[in-house]
Amino acid sequence: MRVTPDLVLGLAAQVPLSSLDRAQQHDTAFDNDSTVHASRAFTPKDLLQQPTVGTGIPNPSGTLLFVPYSQFSLDTDTASHTLHIHSVDALKPREYLHEIILPTAGDAFWYDDSTLITTIPDATDRTTSLYASYFSQDGRPENVASTSSGVGELIGVLPTDSAANFHYSSASHHLVFSARIFADGDLASAVQQERAWKGRKDSARAYDGHDYLRFWDQYSDPSHSSLFSTSLSAYGGRWRLGDTYVNLLNGTAHKTPPLDGLGAAFDVWGSQVVYVTKAPDLREPFHSKKNVYLIDIDGRSRPRELTSGARGEAFNPVFSPDGNLIAWLEQPEDAAVASKRYVVLYNIKAETRLKLLQEWDRSPEAMTFSADSTMLYLEAFDVARVKAFAYPLYDTPSTTAPVALTRNGHASGLQPLSNGRLIYTHRTLTSPGSIILLNNIHAALSDMSMITAREVMQPSASSFTAPHIYAAMEEFWFDGYARKIHGFVLKPRGWSPDTANKSWPVALLIHGGPEGMWGDSWSVPFNAHVYSQRGYFVVVINFTGSSSFGQAYSEAIYGDWGGAPLHDIVNGLKHVYGEYPEIDPKRSVAVGLSYGGYMVNLLQGRARELGIEFAALASMDGIFSTEYLAYTIDLLFFMRKEWLAWPWENQTESTYGNFSPHKFVHNWQVPQLIIHGDKDFRVPVTEGIATFNALQQRGVESRLLIFDNEPHVFTNPHNILIYYEEIFEWFERFAGSRMRVLS
Template structure:
């Protein structure tokens, strides 16, 4: 768990322990979390589930089974974990947090498990056992033996015939628990098990409607669904009933692919609420996602009641984050108005009585349906006593916590949510029984922070920092500042990240970062893909603006990018560069590079064709748009239809107006193009076309591609090569050492990736 980094490099970033969001027990005294670490020497990843004792700050191992997942507290303090069973199934394990065994690592290992009744020590077999009271210690007799994960513990509550995840539980009146998980189902409603699939004699795929593919995979007959059951304790052991498919025969799918997760459903003693794409509208063209409720009592019914659609008059866009009140009688959720726009403002709704699907109130409503609160919340949850609602929302490059009296959410209130926590970026939050809130988050210099927000005093205390507030990386908050400057129409905000050894008397090359989306923002948050501190520690001053189209600065700024892809945002970016030239004397703008991904990649290609492109020594485009008309090959075509003000055949002039390929006659700045083969949002033809143009024009350029990555680069070794190629390309153009010069392993990866044959044009290492 110890992080040690003399210098914050890509290898330090990618090999640092990645700690998941904390999951507190009811009173917040203990916190479950997962952590994974990648080892570049062994080329292996290890994963653990651990528990943090808040009072002592001591962290102890629950299990180091790399495949264990979804740790969940039960009300009595026991822990539920999912682990792979045999033949593609999933075991559901329940017991005290100190009772789970470990797999070990191939060396002599003893495991102690507690609270195992009537366990008899064995004198034979590969393991020796000793029993002291009810605690059992198992040791391998041979060095290479290792204790099994589930057999010793004997805490298997049930087995599910497929791969599932996304556990949620809720206490029922009879002492049992409502149990829900998500997984894929077959067309007949049965659970999908990949190891039971009969192979086909053809590799062909035949479609009669879109989607054909989505994000990084082709659409199949399987659907994501929610399975439910009843978890009951009898004596010292738990027993899970058989699970039923909540959505069987409905043509509904939840969680919503590709990124829907546990934020797409909730469970309570009254039933299950979920969201699903509208089953009538074309999912590639419309963003409409409806909220539903299924009443359930003991969660043992093999055939559930039909889902009831929750009504929201005048709002037909995406619904998300359904969450029951503590008593299960009310439901809060978020929904957008526009059914063809993913970045329309989310607004708060409350179903005041789950038994009446028409009892929905639009909190903070206005006559024009724009809502009185000019923020777009990303999540909502109730306080433990049900008297407050908490919301998380972006604000000025941060993700903050807001609170609103539950009574104010029932309509006719002038009260707006009150900001109560504003530090870094919140990734999740949980109400505690004493009225406080447990918060997980991060910042630009810290990859995982746990807080307690005291609702009485309004104070928030750090209870755990994974990197000691960045010190373990050699980073500090002193490196981070922010600026505001006049843009095309509004004041524009930007983050500034300096090197840790910054000296006010020196000048540093500029790394100008353009975010994706375009409806997104650079936040005070950690990233393992685009981390400003990595560039800063190479010797750059990093400036990351949030121009027109960015979120968290009011809905008007977000919406203003429609029909303006290369217009207002480009002006904001130019004005930002001019502001830096005029006001930041420690930045050497004559030695500047610019980088962007997705929409940021589009903007990089646009900049290359315009005047600003001549201000940079090098450009980086990752999975960006080259030709606007090529977006017709994207999987979610509602995206260009909205942002370019209509389909191509109805408004071709808007598509052509902002087409980077129309300005390739000006392309002359050295340029690295990165594009991945599993990116079905922006197909690889975009990257190849851009590279072909650069090469044919004689512009210094390189092309990097990963056949097994999507819109992002997620695999550690691939990510290290990505960082190496990027830093090598930009560093040499501003006079900094390349990363290949700093890391022998990075140089090795680059050498293995280089594909030009002897005699071909192109530079060698």
């Protein structure tokens, strides 16, 4: 289990800004506002310093649980990373049995019921160290050796700091992990080869179109990721970590995990490893198709392909606990990111495949088997939530749909336990995470009243910045362009029936994807409550193309990026104006990220003709010319599918012309803030520069913020803080301040 902080988005100004001082000034302003609730407002600074809860991983017998836990401090500019050990049967979820303080983010896995292994990379020595901590069944540490890192007994060192995704097989005493290597496949010399590559005297790069030219925020280099196995055992109190690292994919041209893979890339059971890789005969930028392979854990056999026929992405391969079955998720169509996902069940002994849930109008994001191998647990988007589902594998009619085990929030990291129990990480629009235990799942399949839920772990009260009062999600449906469309509002901080006659500003937040969604889930890059707490009436629309409302709803955006979604957003905003007369339409603002940035740019040229006027706009990593993006995006296959053809093909010329924001520059007149990272290779920074230059040519008030070394999703917390504050300052400059509403 990788212990890493959440990816976060932000922006940085061209001129250095004192982000902490600016945030503290706004905190004081909120605290002194007598018309607002006694609780302190939830600010961007608070958002960035909330604890992050990872996936809870139980030990083999299901008695103990480790939970990755991290928290960033803006004041000290440091992130803390810890592992909390909990009892699964704990009655007080805020009390952990033991805490392992990590010097940096790393991995962890159970060796057995009472031994936890943590892996710590060292960027200076370019190695990864493995440490063992020992616990009794009540979770208290036993015989933990005193080391400088404080993470347990040092049991061995791997010769690379790129090792990750550790899986241990107690049956074969093998440790399997991924790491980056070069063409010779040798792990021991990989660091030396990387130094030689980066230290070469020339700076030339050559590409032939087979591999990605660049992906996300990095140009491709001669290295790639592969899978390795080595021995790991403990006898007589002595640890033995093998010094021979078997490259399981040597001589195959397979790369695992693949750069553009979805979800988990491999799993281990007994003496076998199942993994996914992009089909090696395909050009990477033009295809999403992945194959599934089975190989011996010692690398003595050649990989055997388990997939067959025409299809697209395959991901999340997993063994059943009894070792008889392998399941994975698959898409029927190549190069279609949002196409329907179904389950493939593979019988290892019979070598047969069975496709499941092809008729279910939801697409699983991840899955695992129940502890007794009779059921699948799935994560899937469902009506603005991500729910946990159960699906019995035997005596189940093919038309039977999975049973929802959760109702609200975002369920992830499903971990099965014995006796029909399931542990998962639960996040909501107002909570960064807790660990939930579900009981009686088998009985609940016929009677949902039998299921019980209990918190096993939640962050301590002291880890939160302050008590905050959040607005409730008020969901609504309205008539969109071609179907009923979902959305919700958050009322602003300070709203009450007595203030309902005030003229509140409204902030329209537009999600990316475009097949993303707004829902009951925690977010750092784009947190709706930060806007609500600032005094905005927040409106979000799950326009045509959004996930969680069925496949037809999602796929209807193909070839129609600027058609139905644009009208859905306009109709939804008008609907909210009618339902909430306390909103002042003249003080409407809009902000969008990625596809949302594209839509902001399109609204800049189209909103007025459709009857909507904005006081100010902000686009983040947005698109200026969809035609140009089709040639510069890293995932070349993405735009071809989304727009149904290449831009140079005759049948799409009118589509690209009708829906590209740059075609409507002559209408641009709303003040706009543009935000972009200069290492964004998904939507290159030139899109943001072109948007700004077009506004400047038009004489429209505009401001461009470019951030060094930031990709499509920003990672520097200080940049995130600046991003929020810059947005607020821009909106309040043109739409009036929050104080004006509350005075």
